[in-house]
Amino acid sequence: MKIYVNPTSITMVGKAWEIRAKLREYAKTYHTVADWRSDIHHLSTSDELKQD
Template identity: 45%
Template sequence: MKMYCEARSLRLVGKAWEVRAKLKQLSTSDVTLTQWLEKRRSPGRFTSRS
């Protein structure tokens, strides 16, 4: 699964079950998507395997 982070957006690319699992993982924390993106504000693309 690949995750593309930009300043104000997140793009998840992968199989449907991988994307659903990552969204579920992100939704269990108290951090909003905006706060999460600010923490991960590294330029370019990174690949994450979950």
Template identity: 40%
Template structure:
């Protein structure tokens, strides 16, 4: 699953079920796609964590 956030939109590459799950995840964090695009890159990776 890959998510490309560009200044004018979002491109998601993956299986349809993966894309649906990621859209549901991001819908919980952002009201609009514009908010998602303008958010700092750290916030968009909130589902990832660093393991030390």
């Protein structure tokens, strides 16, 4: 499974059961997908997330 994060969207590629499992995993931490997206974009602008 792959997750692509863009400034305006998140794209999840994989089998349906993999995507559902990943969404359930993220649901334990984030109440909505918008919360998850804003946190990901916050991390991508900080030093915590390094890009290759």
